[in-house]
Amino acid sequence: MQDGGQDSRQDRVSPRRERLHSFIGFRLIAALAIIATVGIGTAALSVYVFSSYGETVSDLVAIESGRQADISRFAEVATGIRADMPRLVFARSTETRQESRARLETAVAGLADLLERIGRTLSDELPGSADLAADLPQALAADIARIDANVARHLEIRQQVDALVVRLNRLHDEALREIEPLIVDTDFNIRVALDALEGAAPAAEGAAPQTELLEGELSFAETLWSAHAHVNLLIGKLLRVAQAQDRDVIELLRQDVGEAVAGTGDMVSLLAQAASTVTLRQALADIARLGAPGGELFDLKLSEAALAGESAVIVDEAGDKLDRLSRLVSGAVASAGRRSVEAAASARDALARGTVLLLGLGGLLAVVALVVGWLTVGRQFIPRLSSLLKSMRAIAEGELDAPVNVTGRDEMGQLADALRTLQGRSQLARRRRLELVEINERLTHEIGERRQVEAKLLETQEELVQAGKMAALGQLSAGIAHEFNQPLAAMRSYLHNARRYLDQANTGKVREKLEQVSDLVLRLADTSNHLKTLARRRTREAASCDPVPIVLRAAELFRMQPGAARIAFDLPQEAGGPMVRADANRLEQVLINLIGNAVDAVEASEAPRVAVAVRAAGDRVEIEVADNGCGIAEDVLAKVFDPFFTTKGPGRGLGLGLSISYNIVRDFDGSLRFAPAEGGGTRAILELHRADEAQEARDAAHGGI
Ligand SMILES: Nc1ncnc2c1ncn2[C@@H]1O[C@H](COP(=O)(O)OP(=O)(O)OP(=O)(O)O)[C@@H](O)[C@H]1O
Ligand SMILES: [Mg+2]
Structure with missing residues (x-):
């Protein structure tokens, strides 16, 4: 009751309160949030x-x-x-x-x-x-423009210098063209004068002018050669001036050229003696003018040098x-x-x-993590968890009284509460288990005893069955003796007659009598077989068998009894009807009991009748034993299957027949019931399983019963 109350209290804890009590979760989340934030x-x-x-x-x-x-x-x-x-x-x-x-x-x-x-x-x-x-x-652009202007001017000057050089070359050619014929002429005159001098006597009158003439020609030739050399030299110097770029070089050449130009004047004066040198002198004068230190060439070259320098x-x-x-x-x-x-x-x-x-x-983060971990896990969680674990281990090992010391409202406290509840329940369960063990032991003992009683009962039952059979056999022995005596008397009579007919050599009659004897012998053998079968102990094997011959064999036992002569037996005639699953001997035993009871019941009837019918009903087969006897009263019907219940007088019935039959029918998984017959009397209805064809085939293969 106490546990139940605790449970219901725990069940009543709302989810909201559970969340509020989730301190461990809150602390862990807060710690993780701090660490995560940092x-x-x-x-x-x-x-x-x-x-x-x-x-x-x-x-x-x-x-x-x-x-x-x-x-x-x-x-x-x-x-x-x-x-x-x-x-x-x-x-x-x-x-x-x-x-x-x-x-x-x-x-x-x-x-x-x-x-x-x-x-x-x-x-x-x-x-x-x-x-x-x-x-x-x-x-830089201005510099480039200035340089460009200089270069443009420079190019103009260069063109002018080139033009001057062309002119000088032309004058040079002209001077040389003038000098060279004059030199040839002078050479000729000199040779003529020399030839003349060689032909005249040195002291002759005409020798003096020839000498002067020769001297004059020689002097002129010398002048011409000097002029030739001079003009070549001057032109060479002027061409060097035209090539020169450096101002100092030009200045040096100007001095040199100045002297050469001055020499040209002397040369022109010398050449002026000969009238044929007019053109030559003009050319020399032009060259001297062009090449004069203050002349055009030097002006241009100095300007060019100045531009280059600039x-x-x-x-x-x-x-x-x-x-x-x-x-x-x-x-x-x-x-x-x-x-x-x-x-x-x-x-x-x-x-x-x-x-x-x-x-x-x-x-810092590590320190925060350590501090938070120590505060939440190290101080709060682990010691309580260890204590809880210790308690759980002790309880798990069977120490159900071990103390659970953890308290608190958080999950750990709730876990401890749950453990205490579990501990209480376990203690209760242990008490109940011990009680159950005790009960079980008692029951085991009782079962053992009952089994022994049951075994003894079974043994007794078997013995009773056998005793019943023997009793039935005893009861029947008088009838059987009668039945045996009757045929034996009949056989003696038949054999006597047969002997007589044999003496008369009436073989036909002998044969007839012997056949009658033979039939009786067969009948006696049948009766003997029935008794053997009845005395045999039961077997539990059920097989496929035809119920009709069994019914006929069982009925035959009663029909042989002397008192049964007035009873009308209505028995099934044809074999080969539906087959049943049963042991033939035990089924016969059941039928003997049922037919025997019917025969007893019709004892006082005016027209006693016992009818046995065999019919198929689906997968079952019904064997009905009906009589028109005294019938069974209601109170009797409730007890007919009880062992030793009988309404018959002493020495007539043991009250075992139906009890044994009931057990046999139950072994066949069949049923046995009683119902009133029309017009009075009783119907005993035995229901058995119908044997299928495959089973029949198997049984046939094994040779049947
Ligand atoms: N066909 C029947 N008609 C009337 N009563 C019957 C019939 N069959 C059984 N009974 C009643 O059931 C009783 C029990 O039958 P059961 O066969 O078990 O024993 P019994 O016949 O009395 O003795 P036993 O069979 O041992 O010789 C009978 O005594 C009888 O009163
Ligand atoms: Mg009976």
Whole structure:
């Protein structure tokens, strides 16, 4: 009763209260929530720190690599400009000049874009980077324009110098064309004069003019050769002047050429003696004029040298500008690189600090986890759980009185309550089990005793059955003796008659009598067989058998009795009807009892009649033994199957017939019942299983009963 009350109290705990009492769950959830919050915070912080510093570093890398790319591009463009400027300076044609200028202008425009970009990224390192990006390309463009103008002028001068060189070459050719015939003529005159001198006597009158003439020719020839050499020398010097580029070289040549030009004047004066040298002198004078130190050639060459020098200066200035710019940009990039390195170092330091912070937070998290774990699990959970486990183990090992010390309203406390309830129930169950064991032992003892009684009873029953059979046999023995005496008397009579007929040699009659004897012998044998069968102990085997011959055999026993002569037996005539599952001997025993009872019942009847019918009813076979006897009263009917119940007088009945029959029929899994017959009397209805054909075949194969 107490347990039931506790159960009902526990059943009444609402889910809401259960949730409220779920302290362990709450504490664990709270502890896990704290740990999870700290863990998530740490993770979020680490993600933020590492991603922000990662972005910083990647930005630095991108900026630095962009700067490095710009620097190398700047160096490339500057080198291109440096290389293209001399090409412009030394351009020898207008096409080359224009091409070089266009390339330089493109490079300068590219440089302007590059400087603008560099200036943007290096605004801290290059404070005036915007001006620089605007000024330097403009200055370079102006330099290029100046160089281009110089080169244009230079090309014009060169054309003029080339024209002068052409003129000088022509004058040179002209002078040589004049000198060479004169030299040939003079040679001829000299040979003639020499020939004349060789033919005349040295002291002769005409020898003196010939000598003068010869001297004059010789002198003229010398002048001509000098003029020839002089003009070649002068032209050679002037052509060197035309080729010279350096101002100092030109100045040196001017002095040299000045002396040569002065010598040309003397030469012209000498040649002036001969009238045939007019053209030659004119050519020499023209050459001297063109090549004079203050003349056109030197003017042009000095202008050309001046232009070249000016261009060289402009190129140097442009180179200086590019150098200065290179240094500026390189310095700025180096400074920016240092700042990038510093930024990277500061990012690394920050990451290191972040790592230390994260480690600290991780340690804090571990400490929090340990403290929370110790508070919730170590102090609250484990000692109580251990105590509970100890109690459970003790109870499981049979110590049902072991104390359960854990208390509380949480799950552990509820578990302890449940364990206490279980303990109470187990104690109750143990008490009940002990009682049951006691009862069981008692019952086992009683069953043993009953089994012994039953075995004894069975034995007694078997003996009683046998005794019943013997009693029936005893009762029948008078009738049997009568039956045996009758046939024996008849046989004696038949044999006597047969002997007589044999003496008369009436073989037909002898045969007839012998056959009658034979029939009687057979009948006696049958009777003998019946008695053997009745005396045999029962067997429990049921087989397939035809009930009709069994009925006839059983009825035959009674028909032989002397008192049975007036009884009309109505018996089944045909064998081969439905077969039944039964042991033939025991079935015969049942039928003997039933027919015997019917014969006893009709004793006082006026027209006694006993009818036995065999009929099939579905899978059953009914054997009905009906009589028109005294019938069975209601109170008697309730007891007819009781052993030793009889209404018959002493020496007439033991009251065992129906009891034994009932047991036999039960062994066949059949039934036996009584019903009143129409017009008075009784119907004993025996119901047996019908034997199927397959079973019949098997029984036939085994040779039947
Ligand atoms: N056909 C019947 N008509 C009237 N009464 C019967 C009939 N069959 C049985 N009884 C009654 O049932 C009683 C019990 O029968 P049961 O065969 O067991 O014993 P019994 O015939 O008296 O003696 P036993 O058979 O041992 O010689 C009988 O004494 C009788 O009163
Ligand atoms: Mg009987």
